[in-house]
Amino acid sequence: MRRAHLLGLGFLSPALAIILMLFLIPVLLTVMFSFTNMSTATGISGGAYEINAASLRKLADAGAQESFVETLGKESFVVDDAGITAAAAAYGEQFANEVGSQMLGERFSSRRDLERAFRKLKSRPRSTRDIKKAADLFKRSVLNIRFETAGGLVDAVTDNGIEMTPDQQELLTKTIYTGWTWTSDNFALMAQIPYVWRVAGNTVLYVVLTLAASVGMGLFLAITTFYLPSSAASSFRAIWFLPRILPNVIFVLMWKWLAWDTGFLSSLLANFGVPPRNWMLDTGVNAWVFIVLINGIVGASLGMILFGSAIKSIPQSMLHASEVDGASRWQQIRYIILPQLRWPIMFICAYSTLSLLTSFEYILLSTDGGPGGATEVWSLMAFHTALDNYAGNLQYGLGAAMALMLVIVGILASLVYLRIFNFNDLVAKPRIEQ
Amino acid sequence: MRISIENFTKSFGDTTVIEDMSLEIGDGEMLALLGPSGCGKSTTLFAICGIHRMNAGRLMFGDADVTEVSSQKRNVGVVFQNYALYPHMNVYENIAFPLKVRKESKAEVDRKVQEIAGLVHIGELLQRRPMQLSGGQQQRVALARALIRKPDILLLDEPLANLDAKLRLEMRSEIRRIQLATGITAVLVTHDQVEAMSMCDRIALMDKGQIVQLSTPKDMYESPSSDFVAGFLGNPPIAFLDGTVADGGFRLANSQVTLPVPSGIEVPGEGAPMRFGVRPEFFQPGNPLKVPGKVSFVETQGREELYDVTLENGAVLRSIQSQNAGFKLGQEVSWGIEQDRVLAFGPDGNRL
Numbered sequence: 163m164r165r166a167h168l169l170g171l172g173f174l175s176p177a178l179a180i181i182l183m184l185f186l187i188p189v190l191l192t193v194m195f196s197f198t199n200m201s202t203a204t205g206i207s208g209g210a211y212e213i214n215a216a217s218l219r220k221l222a223d224a225g226a227q228e229s230f231v232e233t234l235g236k237e238s239f240v241v242d243d244a245g246i247t248a249a250a251a252a253y254g255e256q257f258a259n260e261v262g263s264q265m266l267g268e269r270f271s272s273r274r275d276l277e278r279a280f281r282k283l284k285s286r287p288r289s290t291r292d293i294k295k296a297a298d299l300f301k302r303s304v305l306n307i308r309f310e311t312a313g314g315l316v317d318a319v320t321d322n323g324i325e326m327t328p329d330q331q332e333l334l335t336k337t338i339y340t341g342w343t344w345t346s347d348n349f350a351l352m353a354q355i356p357y358v359w360r361v362a363g364n365t366v367l368y369v370v371l372t373l374a375a376s377v378g379m380g381l382f383l384a385i386t387t388f389y390l391p392s393s394a395a396s397s398f399r400a401i402w403f404l405p406r407i408l409p410n411v412i413f414v415l416m417w418k419w420l421a422w423d424t425g426f427l428s429s430l431l432a433n434f435g436v437p438p439r440n441w442m443l444d445t446g447v448n449a450w451v452f453i454v455l456i457n458g459i460v461g462a463s464l465g466m467i468l469f470g471s472a473i474k475s476i477p478q479s480m481l482h483a484s485e486v487d488g489a490s491r492w493q494q495i496r497y498i499i500l501p502q503l504r505w506p507i508m509f510i511c512a513y514s515t516l517s518l519l520t521s522f523e524y525i526l527l528s529t530d531g532g533p534g535g536a537t538e539v540w541s542l543m544a545f546h547t548a549l550d551n552y553a554g555n556l557q558y559g560l561g562a563a564m565a566l567m568l569v570i571v572g573i574l575a576s577l578v579y580l581r582i583f584n585f586n587d588l589v590a591k592p593r594i595e596q
Numbered sequence: 597m598r599i600s601i602e603n604f605t606k607s608f609g610d611t612t613v614i615e616d617m618s619l620e621i622g623d624g625e626m627l628a629l630l631g632p633s634g635c636g637k638s639t640t641l642f643a644i645c646g647i648h649r650m651n652a653g654r655l656m657f658g659d660a661d662v663t664e665v666s667s668q669k670r671n672v673g674v675v676f677q678n679y680a681l682y683p684h685m686n687v688y689e690n691i692a693f694p695l696k697v698r699k700e701s702k703a704e705v706d707r708k709v710q711e712i713a714g715l716v717h718i719g720e721l722l723q724r725r726p727m728q729l730s731g732g733q734q735q736r737v738a739l740a741r742a743l744i745r746k747p748d749i750l751l752l753d754e755p756l757a758n759l760d761a762k763l764r765l766e767m768r769s770e771i772r773r774i775q776l777a778t779g780i781t782a783v784l785v786t787h788d789q790v791e792a793m794s795m796c797d798r799i800a801l802m803d804k805g806q807i808v809q810l811s812t813p814k815d816m817y818e819s820p821s822s823d824f825v826a827g828f829l830g831n832p833p834i835a836f837l838d839g840t841v842a843d844g845g846f847r848l849a850n851s852q853v854t855l856p857v858p859s860g861i862e863v864p865g866e867g868a869p870m871r872f873g874v875r876p877e878f879f880q881p882g883n884p885l886k887v888p889g890k891v892s893f894v895e896t897q898g899r900e901e902l903y904d905v906t907l908e909n910g911a912v913l914r915s916i917q918s919q920n921a922g923f924k925l926g927q928e929v930s931w932g933i934e935q936d937r938v939l940a941f942g943p944d945g946n947r948l
Contacts, residue, residue, distance in 0.1 A: 482647045483680035485667045487694040487741070497693070501684040 189569060195562030200342040202556045209341015210308045211315040217338040224337045226330065233324050234334075237303045239270040240322070245300035253296055256285040273297050312339075348563035357535055358543075365540040368453065368525075369518045375458030377510055380465020381503070385495055387466070388473045399466060406463045414527040417456055418442065442529060446536030449529045453537050456524045465510050472506040473499055512579040516572055541568060597658045597748040597781050598623045599644065604653035606639050613639050614805040616653075626775050626782040628792035630828070631802035637785045640802075641751050644783060645672040657748055670749075673742030673780075677754040679734045681726035687737050688722040694745045712740045715774060732763040739774060750775065750782040756791055768795055789829050793817070801825055823941045826873045832902055834939070835879070835914040837872040846870055846940070851909035855885065858938050861948045870948075873939035876902065876916040883932025889913065891927045905929060 200206055213234055222231050241261060250258035260283050270276040276297045280286050287293055304322055309315040312335040319326065319334075326334065336343075352358060383402055387395040405413050420426045421442035428438035442452045476499065484498045522542040525531065531538035531546065538546070546552075548561020599621040606614045614636040621627045629637035642648040644655065646667030655663045662670055681690050688709055689696075695705045713719045716736040726734055735755060742750060755771065756764045772795045775782045786792050792799045793813040800810045809821045820826035826834050838849045841864055845854045855872070857863055864870065879887075892912065893904035903915045903923060915931060923929060940948045 477678065477680060479676040479678055479680040480682065482642075482667075483674065483676055483741075484682075484693070485647065486645050486670070486672055486674045487697065488668045488671075488745070489693075489697045490668060493697045497697070498682060501682075504684075 192562045192565050192569065195558055196348055196566040197344055197346055198342050198559040198562075199345050199347065200558040200562075201560075202554065204340065204342040206342065206558070209339055210310055211312060211335065211338055212306065212308045212340060213304050213315075213338055214306050217340075221334065221337045224333060226333055226337070230326075230330055234304065234319070236271070237273075237301055237305075238322055239273060239276045239297065239300045240302045241265045241268045241276075241300055242302075248299040249296055252299065253287050253292065254285070257283070257287065257296075260285050270300075273301070276300060342559070345559070348560050351560060352563055352567075357538070360535070361538050361540055361543045364536075364538055365519070367450070368457075368537075368539045369515055371450070371454045372457040372461060372518055373511060373514050375454050376461025376514065377465055377507060379458055379462035380469055380510065381500075381507070383462060383466040384469035384473055385499065387470060388499075389491075399470070402459075402466055403463045405460045410523055411527060413460070414456065414524060417452060417528060421452060443533045446533060449533060449537045452528060453525055456528055457518070457521075460524070461514060468506050468510060469503055472503050476502055508583065512575075512583070515575055515579075519572055519575070520568055540564065544568065598656075599749060599781060599783070600656045601640070601644070602654040602656070604640070604643060604655070605651045606636070606643060606648060607651055612805070617805065617807060619800060619807060619810070621781060621783065624779050624781055625798065626772070626784065626796045628784045628786060628796035628799045629802060630786055630789060630792040630799050632787060632828075635802040636805040637787075637802050638753055641674075641753055641783060641785045644749070645674050645751050646670050671745070671747050672749045672751060673745070673747035674751045675735070675738045675742050675753065675755045677757055679726075679738040679758075681734055681737055681741075683726055685725075686722070687718065687724050687726070687729070690726065690737055691722075691740045691744055693741065698745070708744055709740075712744045715743070715777065716740045716770075730763075731759050732767060735759065735767055736770075739771070743774070743778065743780070748781065750778075750780045752782065752784045754785055754787070756786070756788070764791075771795060790831065793829070801828060819947070820873075820939065821947055823871055823873060823939075823945045823947075826939055826941075826947075830875060832876050832914055832916060834873045834875050835912060837874065837907075837911050837913070839870055839872065841866055841868050841870055846872055848907070848909050848911065851907070853887065853908070855887075855933070855938075856935060858936055858940055861940055864942055864948070869943045871941040871945075873941065874913055874933055875937065875939075876914040878934040878937040879905075879913050879915040879931055880917065880934070881921075881929070881931045883934050885933045885935050886930045887913065887933060888928070888930040891923050891925055891929055894923070894925050905931065 215235075218231055218235050221234075222228070246258050246262045246266070249261060261280075264283070265279060268279070270279070273294070277293050280293050280296060287296060302322055304315070304318050304324075307318065309318065315335065315338075316326075316331055383399070387398055390398065418425070421440060422428070423438045423440045425441075427441050428436075432438055441448055443449060480498060481494065484494050489497065520541050522539055522545060525537055525539060525542055526545070529537045531542050544561045544564035546561075547556075547564060548558050549556060551557065599619075601617060601619040604614060604617045604619075605612065617636075617640070619640075629640055631637050639648060643650050646662075646665065650663060653663070654661060657670070682693065685693065691709050691712060692705045695708060700708075709722070710719070713722060716739050718733060718736045718740065721729065721733060721737070726737065729737065738755075752771065756767055759767060768791060771784075784792065784796055796813065798810065798812055799816055800807045801816065802808065803824055809816055809825045816825060817829050820829065823836065827836070837846075839847050839851075840849070841847070842854060843866075844863060845856050847854045887905075887907060889905040889907040891903050892906040893902075895902040900916050900918055901921060901923075903917065905913045905915060907913065913931075913933075942948050
């Protein structure tokens, strides 16, 4: 490798680092997370095994036999050394020795059975209350105990005298684990979400409408400013560029102020007897109109600049030629200007499709997917699922799987666009004569 | 169609490019607007086709006042310097464009395109894109597009400037042939005096927004109205001698040499500055009115040889002679001026 190559690599390294840190690693992590069931409940570090009321319900849901679940939930009474020691401390050595010599190792499925056995002993406590208390000392249960390993849990359960088939054992350890595990269920789970197809449809609608609005507005602005005197045109362009340099939050806040029930629209229309309402969230259609306008106006400024400069690069003499050839303004736009904007238009379409697919900030800030999910798009759904869930259980794994779908769609779309653009032609040497 | 420009004034912002210009171009005539860059010749052309609006004055096509008519409605064909072909259309579509915007029928368009393509010899190129054509072919397409709707006037803005020398020669006669074949009134803008002289019926020589002389090429060459015109026309260019009037003759500056003044001109007062212009073909060894000097430059042009002769006072005369004269650089010579062909100019530069 020559020194110049090393130098080039050196200059490139910040960019490579940024690509690695901000693109490749996040994508890899997304892929990784999408094959886990991580959520707020599981945490992102390890977990433990614990049988409790909630995990027993989960076990029943997972299809465990009712009797098995019942046995696990029940308490049992075992005469063991620990119990005998406790009994010696509470009710004297004599009682403890008698229990130890006659009943060691015996099991009772209920306290009453143990009490009955105690009553046969000579040195038993006198009062019924004390016998009950003594029996309680031998109560053994796997409920509400944390086990760090599956083996510990299984041992404890067997020690409690609960017999398990291997199937039951596997089901138990799998179901009651509180940490995350590797799984490919997220994709099946995604397909089962009842509103998922509506969200997919919304995404297509969002991309198509916003793209149409921003390209249309961009073209309109570029062409109109082209025919304006240059000073007026540049101030006009500057005004249209404001939304892009304005902080997103402030930009959307102004739209909200325009639309909400004490805002500009409502106040204005109140004069005509229209009852005030939140125009943005009033109906689904309204919400879409606002979403498309908010995104379209920001997108239009980019189109305006790109199309504007493309129009300016058309030689003046070509426009003069079309004029003396008899073309009217409209014919000039239709036959001379628009055909030469083909590449910029396609570029904006390709670029915007990819960025719109993944962008949700304006929707998040304005309608947050409302009203009633009418404007929920895929990326926002992924965000809501993984990071901002109303129910509070943030499903990182499922959200990551949703995001992964976007990554796949984005890569496929890029391949299609590269094909359409015929990238090699675009970077070919210009063939400029003259 | 006759074009008449009356009292035409054009300014861009504070700069007045053309002031109070008048010009008459006859029906079927080919006129050259000739002049150095920035003299206003292209501005005049753009005013005729309506791309530039006139600030003052009147423009008539035939008997119609078209001053306020938009360029779309003037029915003028224009060939631009860079041809201004539409890159996204093929040759056929380019040529058909003026008919397409007039919504003529397909059959009619096709017939006219084939006809004009035959006239300019590009019948076999119709399916190509402009980018796939050579400069000369692009030029022919531009001509065909300008001519297809039978315009009243054909305007050519430096049509040969972007061609190489050989093609330029070929297209010079082509354009003239097509203009004569169609009988169209044509205006050619050029800074090249050879183009103007070889292609046009008349030349309007412009300088600083004014027409300084309007006449036929031959007339303009032989009797220029000023030293500017004399200097602009002719290749190799004319040589000038500065001096004063002395004893009714022409005394060279810083010298005792006195030359007789050509007959029939009005000599200014004694001691007034005067300029002689001598074309290279009229400064030859055989002429009687000898001027001594030294050969200071020799240029072989093939058929001819060009000599610069530096006179004793430092002034330079130019001579063009047929091959094999065999003069060497630095050689002392005494060649003669053809007295009657000397052009004499007064102190203001105007011809005497």
